[in-house]
Amino acid sequence: MPMTSLRKHRVVFFATGNTHKFNEARHVLAEYNVAVALLRVKALEIQDDNIENIAKTSVMEAVERCRLPIFVEDAGLFVDALNGFPGPYSSHVYRTIGTRGILKLMKEVEKRNACFRSVVAFCNSKESPKSFQGGVKGEISQEERGDQGFGFDPIFLPSDCPDETFAEMTIDKKNEYSHRAQALRKFAKWLKSDS
Ligand code: IMP
Numbered sequence: 001m002p003m004t005s006l007r008k009h010r011v012v013f014f015a016t017g018n019t020h021k022f023n024e025a026r027h028v029l030a031e032y033n034v035a036v037a038l039l040r041v042k043a044l045e046i047q048d049d050n051i052e053n054i055a056k057t058s059v060m061e062a063v064e065r066c067r068l069p070i071f072v073e074d075a076g077l078f079v080d081a082l083n084g085f086p087g088p089y090s091s092h093v094y095r096t097i098g099t100r101g102i103l104k105l106m107k108e109v110e111k112r113n114a115c116f117r118s119v120v121a122f123c124n125s126k127e128s129p130k131s132f133q134g135g136v137k138g139e140i141s142q143e144e145r146g147d148q149g150f151g152f153d154p155i156f157l158p159s160d161c162p163d164e165t166f167a168e169m170t171i172d173k174k175n176e177y178s179h180r181a182q183a184l185r186k187f188a189k190w191l192k193s194d195s
Pocket of ligand 1: 077090091152166
């Protein structure tokens with residue numbers, strides 16, 4: 001099936017085990033009338049210091065196995081005072097030291113600038129993967145706040161709404177600012193650009 005017809009179908013499969021990510025994506029893509037289905041395949045996560053490489057490699061592997069138009073998303077938290085750590089290692093760092101560990105590392109650090117970056121990579125069985133990037137600047141809070149969202153949401157204050165952590169926002173509010181929503185909007189515009 002040529003790429004143009006795949007684009008017109010406006011149903012894409014999101015390979016992820018993270019239902020928070022899936023719900024964020026569902027809300028953003030609905031703005032563009034693109035339906036998204038959750039594909040619970042365990043996406044391969046290579047170790048690389050570049051999240052774009054990670055996303056592209058894992059989407060190619062998922063498409064190889066499932067033969068569907070699939071996208072994956074890879075993200076990371078980059079803290080300036082920690083020279084970009086945890087960055088591409090965010091998932092491992094979250095599982096090991098967690099948000100409290102990051103707050104400990106940031107104890108007495110005044111400049112708390114950080115950003116989240118996201119890469120959405122889309123692929124079908126015919127073409128090489130296409131990727132879309134998003135990023136949001138902000139600061140690491142002094143303490144955890146909020147009980148929504150996931151991962152480092154309770155300690156991230158986006159610069160454009162600095163009084164609330166991502167974990168204090170609804171999905172739609174987080175989607176106004178987030179790295180993932182930005183990457184997904186670029187993806188949705190590209191999907192629709194041909195129709
Ligand atoms: P992943 O490899 O894309 O799943 O993301 C790596 C880690 O970064 C996740 O385990 C989360 O801890 C963190 N992360 C990624 N995106 C977000 C987000 O939107 N909010 C909070 N934490 C995130």
